[in-house]
Structure formats: structure tokens, C-alpha cells
Amino acid sequence: MVDRDRFPVQVEGVTLELSNLDKVLYPAAGFTKGEVIDYYTRVAPVLLPHLADRPLTRIRYPNGVGGNGFFEKNAPAGVPDWVRVETLPAPGSTKGREALDYVIADDLPTLVWLANLAALELHVPQWTVGSSGPDRLVVDLDPGPPAGLTECAEVALLLRERLRSDGLEPLPKTSGRKGMQLMCALAGTQPADEVAGYARRVAEELERDNPRLIVARMAKNLRPRKVFIDWSQNNAAKTTVAPYSMRAEPTPTVSTPLTWPELEKGRVRQFRADEVLSRVKRYGDLFADLPGGGAPEVPRAPRRS
Known part of the structure; x- marks a missing residue:
């Protein structure tokens, strides 16, 4: 029997299975899961540079913004082998974990996979994997x-x-x-x-x-x-909501x-x-200069009054 709510798609050479595209995730606006995936696919060229190499915290709403959402830092069960996962220290973990397996969204297939999981909000820290300090x-x-x-x-x-x-x-x-x-x-x-x-x-x-x-x-x-x-x-x-991330508001607003x-x-x-x-x-990307090289340090000492 064919499941009409699930079907495979090719994204940059990777096969993904999408599901329940007609499910309404923003009831006040009638905005569907398919439209969420479409938005993230189309905004990817300007969004991905702000996610690259950053451990990702997702806020998922499987039943839409009117239902219960949940934070997800650790990689979920069944993560595809083509999704980049990094085991990193977990400062401030509410469950006392020393390390977590973080998803890193460096490419379009990963972004589409996350959108299909109803990861509406994408939050990142001010540092990248392997960095010596916040950039x-x-x-x-x-x-x-x-x-x-x-x-x-x-x-x-x-x-x-x-x-x-x-x-x-x-x-x-x-x-x-x-x-x-x-x-x-x-x-x-x-x-x-x-x-x-x-x-x-x-x-x-x-x-x-x-x-x-x-x-x-x-x-x-x-x-x-x-x-x-x-x-x-x-x-x-x-973490801070990434530029171009959607928010779980009554209407599909974006940072x-x-x-x-x-x-x-x-x-x-x-x-x-x-x-x-x-x-x-x-x-274009108004934040294109944000990841740029040659950035300054902050002053180390307070100003003199």
C-alpha cells in the first residue's frame, strides 16, 4: 500500500522522505509544513552561512505552533548518516550532560530534513566548532x-x-x-x-x-x-535565533x-x-559581512570616566 503522505525527493543528490506536507503548522495563517520546507529551501543561500560550523539547537513543533514545542540539542534518533554530527561539550546542560551530539546544518539536504521534522526555530551559539572564542x-x-x-x-x-x-x-x-x-x-x-x-x-x-x-x-x-x-x-x-530563522508565533514571522x-x-x-x-x-544577505575575516576584538578594559 502506498503512503500518500510520504514521498521521496532528491535534494542535491541526497534522497529524503518528506511527510504530511499539507499539515497546517501555523493555524492562524493556514501556513503548512510544505510551505515551511519551501521557505527554508528558498532562503537557504543566505541562511546556511549563518549556520555553518555552529552546533544547532532546534525548537520543534510537530503539531504546529498551537501545540507543545520542545527544545532539541542532541541529535534525534534515526539521524541520516549524511547529516553532520559533532560531539561537543555541553556547557549549561539542564540534564547535567558533559557532551552532546550536535547537528551541524552545513548544507541544503540537512536544512530540508530539519524542516521536515518541524524544526521551525533554529538557534546557534556565538562560536563555531573548533574556535578559540566567540566570533x-x-x-x-x-x-x-x-x-x-x-x-x-x-x-x-x-x-x-x-x-x-x-x-x-x-x-x-x-x-x-x-x-x-x-x-x-x-x-x-x-x-x-x-x-x-x-x-x-x-x-x-x-x-x-x-x-x-x-x-x-x-x-x-x-x-x-x-x-x-x-x-x-x-x-x-x-544561543540566539539565527538570521532568517522562522519563529513559532501565530503567523510565520522570521528573524x-x-x-x-x-x-x-x-x-x-x-x-x-x-x-x-x-x-x-x-x-541579498544584509548580514553577509557578519562572518567576515579581519574582525576586531572587544576592548579588554573599561573606559576611564
Whole structure:
């Protein structure tokens, strides 16, 4: 008997079995699993460079975003032999494991395989396999209602000038949810705690200068009406949603790279998967310089007051 919900496809010479393509994963938008796979296939040329050599944490929603999702760091059972898996230390493991078998999504077949598993969200650390330190600095901008993306954009512009004063070149993107992130390429030669310490100093400095707009402390009761600059994303155990990853929201929003003129003009919002594909066609990869060589280190010592 033929299973009409399963069929093989060829992706770059690899045979995969796809299933349940008509299953709706975003009920509010009627967005199906087949459309998720189509999005990840079409966005792959700009997404894969940001996943390459990075141990991948997936958030899977087999029953759609209205059902229960789950984090998955370890490679699942039955992983195909053509999928790259690396056994690596697992800092901060909630199950006390010293190491995990991480999936590395370096190619299109792996990306399609993950999408077929309903891995809607793709999260990566700020370091690559075999690196001596993080090659990215990340700051997460989390607005406390009624603050929103407008306030995040205002803080992002302040951060841009502050980071540029230290020789860093930040790139902005939406989170795909309510906030934003800035990412900077780094030399990859410093330990994570040094990078996190720098990010914290910058966040605290901006909080002192802009106390009505910015908070750099973790306490949630301090966040209403302000933008929390989360510097802790630079901890070696933390991951951040990858550029161009989908999010498990009611509609299929995506963590979307932005242009600085968009922020300067106040034209910031969350974008859906179809809109992101149109943006890629127009702009290419706005984060193309992020993995680039010749990046700087962060300053090691605080500024003198």
C-alpha cells in the first residue's frame, strides 16, 4: 500500500522522505509544513552561512505552533548518516550532560530534513566548532510593554554609535517576536566571559545615560516601558535565533535582517516568511559581512570616566 503522505525527493543528490506536507503548522495563517520546507529551501543561500560550523539547537513543533514545542540539542534518533554530527561539550546542560551530539546544518539536504521534522526555530551559539572564542557579539533588545519596536530601534541607534566608537560594526535584525538584536563580527580570539563582560559594561553605561529608556539589569520588574539590553546572550552556553530563522508565533514571522535607514526612518516591524524572501531578492544577505575575516576584538578594559 502506498503512503500518500510520504514521498521521496532528491535534494542535491541526497534522497529524503518528506511527510504530511499539507499539515497546517501555523493555524492562524493556514501556513503548512510544505510551505515551511519551501521557505527554508528558498532562503537557504543566505541562511546556511549563518549556520555553518555552529552546533544547532532546534525548537520543534510537530503539531504546529498551537501545540507543545520542545527544545532539541542532541541529535534525534534515526539521524541520516549524511547529516553532520559533532560531539561537543555541553556547557549549561539542564540534564547535567558533559557532551552532546550536535547537528551541524552545513548544507541544503540537512536544512530540508530539519524542516521536515518541524524544526521551525533554529538557534546557534556565538562560536563555531573548533574556535578559540566567540566570533560574534550579540545584544538582545527586549521591550517591556507598552514599549515596542519603535523604542528598540531608538536603543539600537544608540548602541550603534557606542559600538562603532570601539571599532565594532553592528548589524540589526528583528527577533521575529517582539524585539530586536544587534550582531557584530569579532576576531574569535577572546574567551566568552570577556566578550560578555564588555557587552555588560556597554549596556550598563547606556542605562546610566538613558535611565528612562534603557535597563541593563535582569530583574523583570524593572522592564515595563523600557528596553532591556540583554548582554548575557554572549555567555558560551547561550544561543540566539539565527538570521532568517522562522519563529513559532501565530503567523510565520522570521528573524529578519534590517537596514540602518529603516531604523532611522522608524520603518521597523516583524516580517513574515514570504516578505523575507522578497527582501532577500531585493537586498541579498544584509548580514553577509557578519562572518567576515579581519574582525576586531572587544576592548579588554573599561573606559576611564
